Amino acid sequence: MPSLSVFMDVPMAHKAEGSLLKSYKQDNHPNKMFLAYRVCMTEEGHPWVSPVVTKLRRQIAQDSSLNYEYTDVMGMKSFIQAALELLFGKHSQAIVENRVGGVHSVGDNGAFQLGARFLKTWHQDSQIVYITSFQKELHGLIFQDMGFTVYEYSFWDPTQMCMDPDTVINVVKQAPCGSILVIGNITDCKLTQCQWTNLMSIMKSKQIFPFFDITSQGLSSGDLCEDSRILRYFVAQGFEFFCSQSLSKNFGIYDEGVGLLVVVTHSNQHLLCVLSQMINFAHDLWLSPPTMGARIITSILSNPSLQGEWKHSVKRVVENIMLIKEKVKEKLRLLGTPGSWDHITDQKGTHSYLGLNSQQLEYLVKKKHIYIPRNGWINFTSVNANNIDYITQSINEAVLFTMDSKKYLQILTLAPAAPAPPRAPRMHRELSAVKAGLGCEQVGRAGGAGV
Amino acid sequence: MPSLSVFMDVPMAHKAEGSLLKSYKQDNHPNKMFLAYRVCMTEEGHPWVSPVVTKLRRQIAQDSSLNYEYTDVMGMKSFIQAALELLFGKHSQAIVENRVGGVHSVGDNGAFQLGARFLKTWHQDSQIVYITSFQKELHGLIFQDMGFTVYEYSFWDPTQMCMDPDTVINVVKQAPCGSILVIGNITDCKLTQCQWTNLMSIMKSKQIFPFFDITSQGLSSGDLCEDSRILRYFVAQGFEFFCSQSLSKNFGIYDEGVGLLVVVTHSNQHLLCVLSQMINFAHDLWLSPPTMGARIITSILSNPSLQGEWKHSVKRVVENIMLIKEKVKEKLRLLGTPGSWDHITDQKGTHSYLGLNSQQLEYLVKKKHIYIPRNGWINFTSVNANNIDYITQSINEAVLFTMDSKKYLQILTLAPAAPAPPRAPRMHRELSAVKAGLGCEQVGRAGGAGV
Structure with missing residues (x-):
């Protein structure tokens, strides 16, 4: 075996995978939560698949006349x-x-x-x-x-x-x-x-x-x-x-x-x-x-009929997103969280800005184990009936604590992590998150400071 | 609309697809034949799929527990x-x-x-x-x-x-x-x-x-x-x-x-x-x-059992390839085609050199509508019971005619295309051939002179 490797000058590359996901993966807290998944999630916390896709996948697999050539x-x-x-x-x-x-x-x-x-x-x-x-x-x-x-x-x-x-x-x-x-x-x-x-x-x-x-x-x-x-x-x-x-x-x-x-x-x-x-x-x-x-x-x-089924499924997803955004806003209102939360429902689509500042986001990650990109752009389909209370209560805490930044700093430095509520589920699917939570402006391969 | 296009300086690119396939596609002869497909073909002239793959495709489509995330x-x-x-x-x-x-x-x-x-x-x-x-x-x-x-x-x-x-x-x-x-x-x-x-x-x-x-x-x-x-x-x-x-x-x-x-x-x-x-x-x-x-x-x-099925299917393909190569050699021997054809069975795998010179290959393409790359490297799984007689007879003709190159030139210039035999089937699958027949040394994007 030659003594020198052809690859001896090749350094370890900075991973494209951001540091938010890395921290999430390394966090052993049982109720850790990742709100930066790239894909649309179901209310049960699974990646969403239009039902007509599942149907067609089966039909296609059964069709022996298909040609699988290049x-x-x-x-x-x-x-x-x-x-x-x-x-x-x-x-x-x-x-x-x-x-x-x-x-x-x-x-x-x-x-x-x-x-x-x-x-x-x-x-x-x-x-x-x-x-x-x-x-x-x-x-x-x-x-x-x-x-x-x-x-x-x-x-x-x-x-x-x-x-x-x-x-x-x-x-x-x-x-x-x-x-x-x-x-x-x-x-x-x-x-x-x-x-x-x-x-x-x-x-x-x-x-x-x-x-x-x-x-x-x-x-x-x-x-x-x-x-x-x-x-x-x-x-x-x-x-x-x-x-x-x-x-x-x-x-x-x-x-x-x-x-x-x-x-x-x-x-x-x-x-x-x-x-x-x-x-x-x-x-x-x-x-x-x-x-x-x-x-x-x-x-x-x-196929017009299948297309109809698909469009219907897309519409349902959007209705759910709007509903969950309304619920988040309403829960924050009921908690008396300072500030207006209209921007949550003003934004469309699966991902929207939560509208928190960097201190508040840091609080959520470090104290509540809720992983959110540094720009606060989260996947709202990751919020569901199982975790919405924990998320909104945590946002409320974050906003209240950071209103007194001295108190905030003390807590961040000294206090142990707060016990997590029983209903917050653990997210198992980590794969797609490699590409998730990409809202952070500082994210870059060289810097590696991102999500 | 602006008068000048952003793309006004973009020329038409030479296609990576070689000229052999192009000629084949443009040929309207009912018995044209393409022997440069990249994929392994069945005896019926379809792209080969291991039967266990078809089985697994169905099983996977039925499995509702699978995660289709990135x-x-x-x-x-x-x-x-x-x-x-x-x-x-x-x-x-x-x-x-x-x-x-x-x-x-x-x-x-x-x-x-x-x-x-x-x-x-x-x-x-x-x-x-x-x-x-x-x-x-x-x-x-x-x-x-x-x-x-x-x-x-x-x-x-x-x-x-x-x-x-x-x-x-x-x-x-x-x-x-x-x-x-x-x-x-x-x-x-x-x-x-x-x-x-x-x-x-x-x-x-x-x-x-x-x-x-x-x-x-x-x-x-x-x-x-x-x-x-x-x-x-x-x-x-x-x-x-x-x-x-x-x-x-x-x-x-x-x-x-x-x-x-x-x-x-x-x-x-x-x-x-x-x-x-x-x-x-x-x-x-x-x-x-x-x-x-x-x-x-x-x-x-x-899965050892499925792996066994797959290995068996691969072995069968190889046995068929060896058989068809033997048959081609034997038919050429029976036709009395000059030369030794041992090189056909000496080579392994789906693709092998036919061992014809450029004149003989040109004869096959122009006179017999059998499309073969310029280096004579053909896909032997494209040879089957339906076309083997036409192919071997054509090879025999090509070798005999080109032994007298003067006669050969005369025929190429003057004679109409010979009527095709009734048993040679038409090949329908053209897609994969974009990448097929790549044995020609002169093939290149810039030149476009290849297969």
Whole structure:
């Protein structure tokens, strides 16, 4: 055996997995709780799966006529078509004009990887990317590792406890011409129609390239059309853009890497050129994308009855989210927790800002073993009948204690951890949390200071 | 709408899909035949799936206790463990010493993508890669696009109609120190134990880094241990290496991207460092790999009875391959086709060299509509009872005609296509052939002259 290893100079890498999850895993407290899971959870604390998905999975497994051969590099054509129609509407002018297309990718990171590679090669005038802070760890690093300069921005104004539409308008005003603007959480950024028009006007004049991130169409308002309305408006206004479309969360197919990089261009000719380049990237990356998830989704979307079942299940999830948010707000009101908690119900979707400051969040983690990202952006589907009392009482405590910061400091330093209430359940599923709780602005691979 | 497109400078890319498949698709002849499919075919001309896979797919779909959440970035740990034990043996010293590990990847291209990225970053002394010609289009382009200098080599000696072990020995003799040697088709390169020892000795002295490509363990000899024997020998000799391990073909799970990048190091400490860097690459590429295929394979490998069923099915495939090769040779003998055809049965595995020259191959494509890569490396599982007569008669014709090249040229220029025999079936499955027939040395994205 040679004495020297080929790998002798390779250091241990900082893990992409944030420190919040690490702390959660290391915490032996029986009632520890993690509110930063990426996936939608059921009331029983399991990852949500649309019932029609389970049904289709069985049907597909029974079908002996199916061909499990490698797919085309571009992916399943029927899946791409169905996904595009879901996003833009069946009768979208851009679809009719054949200037919208997509490449079936391995999840949304795969879609961002494809898009970023393309922009690195073919958009060399500007290699500056603006990305919302909660997307930083997931997708910002893809751009960063490829050599782009990446800046974060956030719609959330922690002092006003609300989304601030001016943020993104100021970002594009200050951004160099030709910059790339990654827009996530499109349904919750509270821009009025007029503000969108203003934003688009600045973006057009400065040739800012939009890269949308649609991760859970339908799970925001419960209405699939409504959740992609702004995207359709961009198409109508003649924008060319990329969009990472993930269908994992709104179907509950998490581990099959179901994604799509959507490309909108001015003409079919441009579209074909862009897609041809993308195909070569995909060839190098994975050759052919996995199809099980895409097969299930295509079967559902191409059958009106199954599609109806799916839409119904999505609507139920949204109703539950709204209900749990109302309950959290109401419980805090009944506890007399100082402050207004309207911002909780003002926000849409599975994940929302809790609106706590860093001291309060630290209190929740250190004293109550409730793990929340440093920006307070939590998964509200992780709150359920079993833990809502513990969570709201803990928030109340955190707010009251931190009103007297001297007392707060004393308690943090000296007191043992408070005994946990009997009803708070232990969360068993830790896997997805590797990618969960990504709302923290300081999260980064090099720093490792994040969630 | 702005008048100028962001994409106005993006040209149409040369497709990775080779020209042989393109010609095949454009050919309207009812009896066209494609012998360059990448996947193993059944006697009925369908992609082969091990029956136990079909059974497990059903069982898994019925199991309501399963969790379909995102997996860890590294992938399914149980799958990685099972795959490593399959490759190195359950009691491998290197496994016991915790110096063998793997990252679950999206197929073998995903594994090569990970490995190449790592070597690009951490193996900067030499960025030269030697790769066998039939891997060029699939994996050579990954290195090439990343900036490596890529050279092709081939074990096959077309003049002697046999594998020439000296080729690879000459390659490593001439290669600069620290080069990367990609070794595919390990079971069929006909090196004796003594020649392997000699090769290893030169590789060690010149610090040549081995990157194995194990695509169909078991499908070569029918014996899983035998098919990875050389790899185990490299481990025993203290080599550090990477290995792309694909489990698609030997299970018949093609469209789920089931792969693994295997890492062998001198110590657990080095292994952990290497894997930690790999995880960051995987995070950027796809975040979490698809699991359906891995789930099926893990269930089979962890159950001795199911594993037995699977091994039996693999053995049957190999027996069929040997039988069909014998039949092709016998039919050519009965037809009195000039030349020796022993090389057909001397080669192992699904794909083997037919041993025809370029004129003969051109004759088969142009006159007989039998599509074969320019190096004559065909998928013998595509030959079956329905088409063997047409194929062997066509080979016989090709050999006879090209013995008089003047006559051959006349016929190629003047004569209409010969009527096809009634028994030759039409091949419907074209998808996988995007990646099929990759034996041609000239295949390249830029040139587009390949299969």
